[in-house]
Amino acid sequence: MENNMAFTIPAWVPEGAQRYLAHTETGQSIRDIARSAGCHASTILRQIRRIEMRRDDPLVDAALQSLAQTHFAEPEAKPDVMTTGLSAVTPEEAAAARDERFNREALRILRRLCETGSVLAVAEEMDKAVVVRDSGDGGATRTAVVDCEIAQALALKDWIACDNPGRISRYRISTSGRTALSRLVAEAENKARARSEFGMAEAQSPFHAQMAQGQGGEANTNRPKRMRYSVAESPLIALARRRDRDGKPFLDEALVRAGERLREDFELAQIGPQVAQNWDHFLTAGGRGSFGSEAHGGRGSSDARGRVEHALSDLGPGLSDVALRCCCYLEGLELAEKRMGWSARSGKIVLRIALQRLKRHYDMQAERNRMIG
Incomplete structure (x- = not known):
């Protein structure tokens, strides 16, 4: 049976x-x-x-x-x-x-x-x-x-x-649900890595190396540590629970929605043939290399990639850094401040400014779409 x-x-x-x-x-x-x-x-x-x-x-x-x-x-x-x-x-x-x-x-x-x-x-x-x-x-x-x-x-x-x-x-x-989530995240990463390695072997980028899992040995000792999807919560949710001097949430719900909208488009952009998308040209800190969207074969989720690129370009240097790190890569504020050479506790202020600019960007896009036709 x-x-x-x-x-x-x-x-x-x-x-x-x-x-x-x-x-x-x-x-x-x-x-x-x-x-x-x-x-x-x-x-x-x-x-x-x-x-x-x-x-x-x-x-x-x-x-x-x-x-x-x-x-x-x-x-x-x-x-x-x-x-x-x-x-x-x-x-x-x-x-x-x-x-x-x-x-x-x-x-x-x-x-x-x-x-x-x-x-x-x-x-x-x-x-x-x-x-x-x-x-x-x-x-x-x-x-x-x-x-x-x-x-x-x-x-x-x-x-x-x-x-x-x-x-x-x-x-x-439940506790078993959290354990299952860790397993599902690992399986999803492995599938994405397999599609990237066997489908787009030539499209090796810093972000792909950051997401790839080391297999051990001397050849992997200098590889950047891969970014794992936070199974607890995003930095925006944690920051939204804080209060400012007036007792109001440091990030209101509209700013959190703007950041999560960017994150959703970012994740959609990784789905399909083009899972090794390189977004590091938006990271001014560290002087990353140049990038051309047409350099990679396969369109993948081109609409989502276009939306992310447009939003990050509108934010500009500095603001696009913190938005990409905290909203998309899900880096914590302390780690983002350290990597970008900022003073302690300054990241949350810059992040809020970035989210305000990002919200304005999405509002302008919505208004432009309403005017079409």
Whole structure:
């Protein structure tokens, strides 16, 4: 039964949930499941009891119901291939695509849930869940939207947890969710590195070297340490919690949104064939080399790259430095000040000025788009 389950339900479903469904939906005895799994029956019994106790969680209960209806209903005549447009997709390929989508969505949502004050809110009988972040003064900002089926999967895997389920249940990232996020980030970096090394071998840039993971040995001792995506929160979120002399947030929500908009375009620009994009010509400190956007083969996410280049060019030297480091590379203020040779505690002032200029840039772009036509 264990081997068959791997072909009938998604790979993300935890082993305990697979065995629970095999017992409750097919009537397979605990001893038979234990015999197939090669473990003691008491182990299977504990797993099944644990899943049963978790059914008070609305997302866990909905996930189990959905899996039961989809994969354990009365068998019907199912074709060996599914047609999508003019192409044929086998069940295995469709399952792999679903698992890939889950990992991508899980990475996106878990990143947001790691930000301080963030929760995933789920309302009864709604097909979408939202991630909201406490912005202070009783306000909240929506930072992400996700299908409920993805939220159900996150809950079933115990990556998010709810202390008090209700009409609107609020979930927070769990310890196992943080561990899973670190793994997903590493996997995403490895895939991006593989695409860069095998698809664009000639496009070696300082940023690519900064992101590449050292493999050990003398050849890598002088390589810059790669930048890891912060699994805690961005520097902007931490700075927005601080207060100025008047007791107001040092960065208001509009400035944070401007910085996160730049960061989103920056991340989009790394997707696709051109993952080794070199942004270091915007770093005046250190005298980086010249750069030409047409020097790299493949367009990649050209629109996103164009938006980032336009925004950084509008900021100009100095301001583009701190915006690129803190908003895109996610460097902390102390590290940015050290690398740029600034005095202590001056970085936050320059960063706020950069974000104000960046917000004005986006406002002008929006006004220009409204005037077209």
